[in-house]
Amino acid sequence: MNAEIIAVGSELLLGQIANTNAQFISEQLAALGVDVFFHTVCGDNEARMIDVIKNAENRADLLIFTGGLGPTKDDLTKETVARVLGRKLVTDQAAMDSIVHYFQVTGREMTENNKKQALIIDGSHVLPNRHGMAPGMIVDTKKHIYLLMPGVPSEMKPMFLDFARGWLSTHNEEHIQSRVLRFFGIGESQLETKILDLIDAQSNPTIAPLAKESEVTLRLTAKHARKDAAEAMLDQIEAKIAARVGVYLYGYDDDSxxxxxxxxxxxxxxxxxxxxxxxxxxxxxxxxxxxxxxxxxxxxxxxxxxxxxxxxxxxxxxxxxxxxxxxxxxxxxxxxxxxxxxxxxxxxxxxxxxxxxxxxxxxxxxxxxxxxxxxxxxxxxxxxxxxxxxxxxxxxxxxxxxxxxxxxxxxxxxx
Amino acid sequence: MNAEIIAVGSELLLGQIANTNAQFISEQLAALGVDVFFHTVCGDNEARMIDVIKNAENRADLLIFTGGLGPTKDDLTKETVARVLGRKLVTDQAAMDSIVHYFQVTGREMTENNKKQALIIDGSHVLPNRHGMAPGMIVDTKKHIYLLMPGVPSEMKPMFLDFARGWLSTHNEEHIQSRVLRFFGIGESQLETKILDLIDAQSNPTIAPLAKESEVTLRLTAKHARKDAAEAMLDQIEAKIAARVGVYLYGYDDDSxxxxxxxxxxxxxxxxxxxxxxxxxxxxxxxxxxxxxxxxxxxxxxxxxxxxxxxxxxxxxxxxxxxxxxxxxxxxxxxxxxxxxxxxxxxxxxxxxxxxxxxxxxxxxxxxxxxxxxxxxxxxxxxxxxxxxxxxxxxxxxxxxxxxxxxxxxxxxxx
Structure with missing residues (x-):
């Protein structure tokens, strides 16, 4: 499976913010074994968005959209995807209940345009938004998969991790197992020097060092037809690495x-x-x-x-x-x-x-x-x-x- | 003039880094009055890069490339642009002198593949690289402008500011002034409802709402041939907005x-x-x-x-x-x-x-x-x-x- 990540929002084209959503999703897709060939950013403009969607359909199986699901008039993503697919927008009652609840709890006034946030593309699988109002959704036409998520990172990230990731992993067949080792107290180049021969000798699993804020991580990625065999490959290479730099190893994956x-x-x-x-x-x-x-x-x-x-x-x-x-x-x-x-x-x-x-x-x-x-x-x-x-x-x-x-x-x- | 920013590099598609170059260039272009309609990221792959270039030629006047100018085999940007344009690559003597000088100063050995960095597209205007080896270049075919810069931000940013910006500003005539108003204590939809008629009535300046973490911003953008006139347009629309929701307005631009x-x-x-x-x-x-x-x-x-x-x-x-x-x-x-x-x-x-x-x-x-x-x-x-x-x-x-x-x-x- 290969993917294109499409971010919608003029604030990106004006340089107000960087497209960190595409980075986050790319990293996640790499771990799932999904190849990302393109990122695209376009503005809140229907005609240009339609061109982008058609273009992406020609070169990707999975189209992931971030942004443009909000209540305002320039939020056009689901309307435009629905139009390209020839589908209607329908109200999702669970999403509507959650929006009404939000306004009740906060005591704020619910304006009419908020109802727009409860609309979903007909026939889509809804992804709840636990940190905001607009739900995400997945449309699977068998020819393409369309995944729509909000643009606010604090809403998009948990939605991807809690709902979209699981859905995607059941729709992808290669077993790619990935494990991140987290180190503290050693620099990136020092770590790399100590295990350079292991990095050079390996093609499966691969070993990819990455410097994070005041820490270093190694991402180990193994491919195998069977999941347990891929896990065993990871265990083996981790043991070799730990024998050299294990004193700095403090955790795995999303640990902090x-x-x-x-x-x-x-x-x-x-x-x-x-x-x-x-x-x-x-x-x-x-x-x-x-x-x-x-x-x-x-x-x-x-x-x-x-x-x-x-x-x-x-x-x-x-x-x-x-x-x-x-x-x-x-x-x-x-x-x-x-x-x-x-x-x-x-x-x-x-x-x-x-x-x-x-x-x-x-x-x-x-x-x-x-x-x-x-x-x-x-x-x-x-x-x-x-x-x-x-x-x-x-x-x-x-x-x-x-x-x-x-x-x-x-x-x-x-x- | 409108632009597409094309970043080349697999590290972006793997999510190892965010495309902060596109953010920087977009912000700079907004200040120059150049509209940015698309950002694209593609990998170090000639066929896919050719598709991206042809696609961009159909929708943009100015094509800005970052990345892929280095010495290694998977650095393909200038080779691919040259092929699309039907032009040769020729050695730029000033760039070659600068590369030789770099190796003399650092006492490192100059390997053969470094000579590749002194190649430029025939007929291009060369942009010196004061913080690295690969020069940038501008090709103006009158139909399109192609601006190629390195992908390392510490090389690209000064190259843009010192050389590319001046060249572009002499090739573009409009001034775009932009101002962000920051609100606290009011939701996005509530804010929009209170100024919807202003948003609908405006095409210049434009008013774009954006929800941030627990806050809302409005970006006002005005175009005019004169900078002071564009500023005056912003003052005028800000006064109208402040008359309605000024009680929530706490700051501007990067304020927090x-x-x-x-x-x-x-x-x-x-x-x-x-x-x-x-x-x-x-x-x-x-x-x-x-x-x-x-x-x-x-x-x-x-x-x-x-x-x-x-x-x-x-x-x-x-x-x-x-x-x-x-x-x-x-x-x-x-x-x-x-x-x-x-x-x-x-x-x-x-x-x-x-x-x-x-x-x-x-x-x-x-x-x-x-x-x-x-x-x-x-x-x-x-x-x-x-x-x-x-x-x-x-x-x-x-x-x-x-x-x-x-x-x-x-x-x-x-x-």
Whole structure:
């Protein structure tokens, strides 16, 4: 099966946003073994959209549309696809109920144009939208498959993952098994150097490194007629890779460091509190994102000023004046104080120089992270680099990796 | 003049990177008054590229290519364009000198395939590459213009800005001015309903609504031979829109609520502290993202448990037991306590039910936000909707909007 991804929206042609939807869907389709030969972007214009659809029908089996499902007059995607297919639009009662419910709950006024969002192409398979109003849909004419999804990424992504992916995988026959290995604490080129001979020697499974934000992933992809055989091929190559760089391997596929820490803490019935200077609430926020976070996250203190470090977290003035706020002593006191203050099993602290300017004569990227439990408190010094944003994210991820290693009773990396 | 932007590269179709080049070029072309009707992405495959070129010649005057100018065998762009045009490739001596120089300076060995990078399409205008080896080029056949640039953004962007833009602006006559109005507190369909007659009546300027995460934007676009006249057209239509929905208008173009609050606070020399339950550090983190945040952000408390609300923020047990943690009384006490605790001018608090489960018998999406200054403390009740993530983001943005209205001495919206 091969696909063309068609994004509809003038905001893309005006350069207001990048077509990240096409990237996300392409990555997902690669994992499903669907070849993507073209991406197309066109505006909210019926005649041009019809040309694009006809053109795509000549060169693709699967046409995936993002955008143009909203309530306004320039949302034309389903109307135009319906016209090309010679089908009617009909109201989907489940979608209408969900829209009416949305307005009831939010107490907002439902305007007439919202009813348009409940229209679907006759005979299509409806994909619920759990994060917005416009449903997605799949039309299978046996000659082509048309998949229509909203353009807002926070609506499209869960719709694809929860509903479209499963449908597509049952309609594609090659068994391509894919597995992503996630590494933290090692750079892309360093990782690649250590396994270069494996990468060069492999054509099935393939090994594809990719640098993500402060982490590196390896995507392993195996093809085989049988799914279990493809899985076994992945197990074998993973074992070879883990023998060399397994110390940095923290998870798989969609795992993230906060999510793994969240699960470990929940399983071990432990609680945590954060004391955050340069990360400014980011570490607590990442944990609060998970449903059920209240079982592990007691709370935290954002201590941007020395007054808060001193008054709320009891960092002595002697430390602030002598060692400074960016110091091992300060990080350790922050971690132990916040643990006690919030009555938590673990305290994790962050203090450092996020930039762009030096602070206390310490270089941008100098970061201390403190970790405290009932048995004691340690701190670790790091020297990060990059933008303010990158330094803050790298600090937060590093803190989570320290907690993960602590909970899994793994040795720390050398700092 | 209208354009199609064609990106060549399998890494785009595999979803390894997003097509940010098309976004950059589209934004630049909009400013030059060139309409972009299509973006296309295709792989490093000659037959498919020829189809794409012929297709684009039928619908665009200007064909802009990014990618496929490098030294390797799968870099095919200029070879394929030359073939479609029936032109030869010839060596450009300036480009060759520059490549030889590059290898001399870096001390690397120049391999034979690098000479391929000095080939240009016969009769083209060469665009120097100051950040890499492969030059760009423009072929003007009078029927169409073909602009070829490298795919690496750090090479393409300066080449466009320094060389291609000037060439194109002398070949195009209209000015397009664009302005984005940013709204908070009103839904997309509600906004559109209130200005539908304006949208329908306008063809120049055009008015295009777009829903962002918990906000709505309107992009106004005017065309005129003179830039100042186009700007005046935008001022005029903005005034009409503002007369109807100006109460929700908070900013322009790349503005964001936290950024506007950050600037207002810095100008007014005010400081803030956050008490965060359901937002869990998100509000503080958004402010900490800005360089210089320490001049306005004193700190905050993430109070996920009632113990932290009580012990750190002094919310009386009577409130927690009677009103509950999700209540006006709790939000107000959180806001005033954190303001005093962190010695700040303003205290902003968030408490509510992020979901997915009810809490204290209160529905998912029930949120109280408290705002405290030296003169007093108020709280506001909201009913939000959607995923846990959406509710937390909407809460944080609403809190920032309350602070903005407070600092700008605007009336609050009705809650």
């Amino acid at each position: 460091l906060p999510q793994i820490v969240f699960q470990l803490m929940r399983n071990q019935k432990k609680t945590i509190a954060f004391a955050e200077s340069l990360t400014g609430g980011m570490a607590a926020d990442w944990l609060a994102a998970y449903p059920g976070a209240s079982s592990v996250l007691n709370g935290g203190v954002v201590c941007y000023t020395n007054q808060v470090k001193n008054q709320v977290l009891h960092v002595p003035e002697s430390i602030l004046n002598t060692d400074g706020a960016v110091s091992a002593a300060c990080a350790e006191k922050m971690a132990s104080s916040v643990r006690i203050l919030c009555d938590a099993d673990l305290g994790l602290s962050f203090t450092g120089v996020a930039g762009p300017d030096k602070s206390e004569g310490k270089a941008v990227g100098t970061v201390y992270i403190g970790l405290s439990d009932q048995e004691g408190t340690q701190s670790y010094r790091f020297q990060f680099n990059g933008s303010r944003r990158k330094i803050r994210i790298q600090s937060t991820k590093t803190g989570y990796d320290l907690v993960r290693r602590h909970l899994q009773k793994l040795p720390n990396l050398n700092h | 609520l936290p950024q506007i609050v950050f600037q207002l606070m810095r100008n007014q020399k005010k400081t803030i502290a956050f008490a965060e339950s359901l937002t869990g550090g998100m509000a503080a983190d958004w402010l900490a993202a800005y360089p210089g945040a320490s001049s306005v952000l004193n700190g905050g408390v993430v109070c996920y448990t009632n113990q932290v609300k009580n012990q750190v923020l002094h919310v009386p047990e009577s409130i927690l037991n009677t009103d509950g943690a999700v209540s006006a009384a709790c939000a107000e006490k959180m806001a005033s306590s954190v303001r005093i605790l962190c010695d700040a001018d303003l205290g902003l608090s968030f408490t509510g039910v992020a979901g997915p489960d009810k809490s204290e018998g209160k529905a998912v999406g029930t949120v109280y936000i408290g705002l405290s200054d030296q003169e007093g403390t108020q709280s506001y009740r909201f009913q939000f909707n959607g995923s846990r993530r959406k509710i937390r983001i909407q809460s944080t943005k609403t809190g920032y909007d309350l602070v903005r209205r407070h600092l700008q001495k605007l009336p609050n919206l009705n809650h």
